[in-house]
Amino acid sequence: MEQLFALLYQRDPVPEGDVIQRVVGRGKASKAHYRLYSQLRHEGWLVRNSEGQITVLTRTGTLRVHPRGFGFVVNPDYQGDDVFVPERWLLSATHDDQVLVWMRRVPGSPGPEGRIMNILTRATQEVVGRLDRARNGSWRVIPEDPRRPLVWLGRPSTHGLKAGAVALARITEWPLDPKLPVRGEIQEILGEFGSPGVDVRAVMVAHHLPARFPPEVLAEAERLPESVRDIDWHGRRDLTRYPIVTIDGQDAKDLDDAISVERIDQGYRVGVHIADVSYYVPEDSALDREARQRGTSVYLVDRVIPMLPERLSNGIASLNPMVPRLAVTAWVTLDRTGKPIQTAFERTVIQSRRRLTYEGVNRWFQEGQADDAEIGDLLQTAREVHDLLRKRRMERGAVDFDLPETKVILDAAGHPIAIQPRVRDIAESIIEEFMLLANEAVARELLQHQLPGLFRVHDEPGADKLDQFRELIGALGYRLPKRVTPKALQQLLNQIKGRPEERVISSALLRSMKQARYGPENTGHFGLASGEYTHFTSPIRRYPDLWVHRILTKHLEGPIAETDLTRWKLLVSEVGEIASAREREAMDAERDSVALKEAEFMAQHIGEVYDAVISGVAAFGIFVELPNLIEGLVRIEDLPRDYWVHDPIHYQLRGERTGRVFQLGQEIRVRVARVDIGLRRIDFVLDQAATAKPEKSRARRR
Helix, strand or coil: CHHHHHHHHHCCCEEHHHHHHHHHCCCCCHHHHHHHHHHHHHHCCCEECCCCEEECEEEEEEEEECCCCCEEEECCCCCCCCEEECHHHCCCCCCCCEEEEEEECCCCCCCCEEEEEEEEECCCCEEEEEEEECCCCCEEEEECCCCCCCEEECHHHCCCCCCCEEEEEEEEECCCCCCCCEEEEEEEEEEECCCCCHHHHHHHHHCCCCCCCCHHHHHHHHCCCCCCCHHHHCCCEEECCCCCEEEECCCCCCCCEEEEEEECCCEEEEEEEEECHHHHCCCCCHHHHHHHHHCECEECCCCEECCCCHHHHHHHCCCCECCCEEEEEEEEEEECCCCEEEEEEEEEEECECEEEEHHHHHHHHHHCCCCCHHHHHHHHHHHHHHHHHHHHHHHHCCCCCCCCEEEEEECCCCCEEEEEEECCCHHHHHHHHHHHHHHHHHHHHHHHCCCCCCEEEECCCCHHHHHHHHHHHHHCCCCCCCCCCHHHHHHHHHHCCCCCCHHHHHHHHHHHCCCCEEECCCCCECCCCECCCECCCCCCCEHHHHHHHHHHHHHHHCCCCHHHHHHHHHHHHHHHHHHHHHHHHHHHHHHHHHHHHHHHHHHCCCCCEEEEEEEEEECCEEEEECCCCCEEEEEHHHCCCCCEEEECCCCEEEECCCCCEEECCCEEEEEEEEEECCCCEEEEEECCCCCCCCCHHHCCCC
């Protein structure tokens, strides 16, 4: 098979006669070779074109491995579906490897299937896991992440090891034969499994997140002033007497955005005041190089890994209350319908009147009482503007997923004591609308003056992904128009609001979307239904925002030197690629840290019964989600005795003998059966009172 693939891959396409002559040949083996050739043709691995030539379908991309063994090869440059790769065809490729995949189209399958033929680049150089001693006395590192390989240790490196400890191993040898073991050596013992902080530290190491700043970066931060100096006021407008507030989470320390709003004759004047981080982080300084490499702050379940040192992020750059702070202000004048009619930008000095919290502002709107009349008027006006902005955004077709995030509450030792959805209310929505307004205004400014900005791009979902999503919602009784627009998707989300299948459909829609990214070309933001969009409002914690600040503030000073423009144009694509990659890594790390604590929490509740919704259906079982957003699996072997048939078209498991059905979106009751904290796996079994058939009233048939 490999010989045939090599021939066709190098000389694609090849006349069928040449293939048969070169590969099938003559002699005793020819019949077996011809049978193999015919089988590959029949199974779709070899494709015959209209000219009688044989070709193979291939793709390069990044392998994303599912914890249960199978994988997908993804490549954003291709419009079609990701390529599904069964575990048996992964070769020795692991998660995030760059690979070459040989594809085939399978009738009735939602997308192409493939087998890995070559590993172009290995992504995994190190593995974090628990030390284990095999029966033959050899030591190995069992990965915390099941998508990474098990690493066998050479004997010279195993002295003094303790079974169960969490360790970092460096891979020293990848075998040519995938059946042979991966070998490595110990780099670091991270601590005892279950000790406070060790689990999250392991997540940091696995995702290559830095534990500390380099000395030269800290030294540069130490040289920064602790307060605004007289010299810093030069060229800035004094807004310290202006009514400005910050609204952030209770625990936030890096306050990089503040707002003001007032009623004027035309309508409203909105001020979005963003920390002037670029003033303190010169281009190509040690601080700048480190921030570019980190790309973003990472918010793990028990700690923050900041993009910039705390002396800067929580100190002089943070818009703390009642102290002067440097800012870049975006002024947007709105008419009485909320339409922007004028924008302006300037460097300013502000002094936040109050450090408000989301919780406090939400409470104020519920109770309608404020201890400061001026602040109360500001909040009420902000609410009016919010309502107008949101109405306009929804009318133009923006998609508002409104999916709750998981909030993990830890005790002093770092153990989870509660897990619940993070409630998002009007205060969070006000800030979101104001930030969207400013980001769009800055994007328009960059485009108008042809500046080398970094834009936030969100492409339309691929046709194949939308077709799969159509099938899913069709199984639940919903429909989409032939031409899918953001507005049509939002109308669907409005339809399912408050129904049991709401989160299932919303999550599936989110997965069908392409991931937003950073790039030098403004091609619009599909999800926001915005023609021009950038990130400007979080320069303390996102490098693209810092880049945009640097460009914008240079522009505000006057004509930009041609040498600067040329340099930035050469750099901007690379900066966008790094930022996009770091963002994805940060999101994965954040999810992994939450999943760890979810598993640890559920391990304390073995045997307890919960309401759940079926969030996924597979041949090996049904995935369920609890009201606290924790997900797990009911394995097919744990279902009632029956011959269970997987129906991927209708997203069902159906019992042949009993006719019982488990369907996507169905409400059931489950009991916690097993938990593996290290692998972050939670297994449930059905409670005896579980619903056996989907409730017809829950599915809207049309």
